[in-house]
Amino acid sequence: MSKVYVLDHPLIQHKLTLIRDESTGSKEFRELVEEVAMLMAYEVTRDFPLEEVSIKTPVGPAKARVISGRKVGIVPILRAGLGMVSGMLELIPTAKVGHVGLYRDPDTLQPVEYYCKLPTDVTERDLIIIDPMLATGGSAAAAIQFLKDRGVKNIKLVCLIAAPEGIDNVQEQHDDVDIYTAAVDEKLNEHGYIVPGLGDAGDRLFGTK
Secondary structure: OOOEEEOOOHHHHHHHHHHHOOOOOHHHHHHHHHHHHHHHHHHHOOOOOEEEEEEEOOOOEEEEEEEOOOOEEEEEEEOHHHHHHHHHHHHOOOOEEOEEEEEEOOOOOOEEEEEEEOOOOHHHOEEEEEOOEEOOOHHHHHHHHHHHHOOOOOEEEEEEEEOHHHHHHHHHHOOOOEEEEEEEOOEEOOOOOEEOOOOOHHHHHHOOO
């Protein structure tokens, strides 16, 4: 079974509280989401392997460590996932960025892919799927499957807030994908919103209704 990591660093939790607050406007909301994504990237990359290299400092030669040939891809789920991209790239600037767009079919209620653009070497990369909210888990599970169908082997899922129902759904369908979140909330309401959550992340990011 995949692991669920709840990132409880004080800075993450403080900024998440501000993100949740309904009085936080779109500009500050966007900035905070970017900042939390950057802080989460620090934890998500904790297991990256290192290798020893030889360098020369201004004082003399030294043995030092660098990340060992890791190729990374960041894949936001459109549209709310876009708000987390810049923060992730602050710490992983060499990562390539793909995009996955989904909508829910009104008849079958199943996620349907309407857009997918990935790096050409996607199968050689460790992919980090990002989306602020893991609610029912339907979109995240579908996005993971779309990537697996294209030959991707190593995938992590990163979100700001998760519902227990969404975690269970993703783990049931993809027990090899670890989940990183800043909070696991109480439940989903009858409309599929996370309670207490933060509302609609996409609308709050982009000032829409």
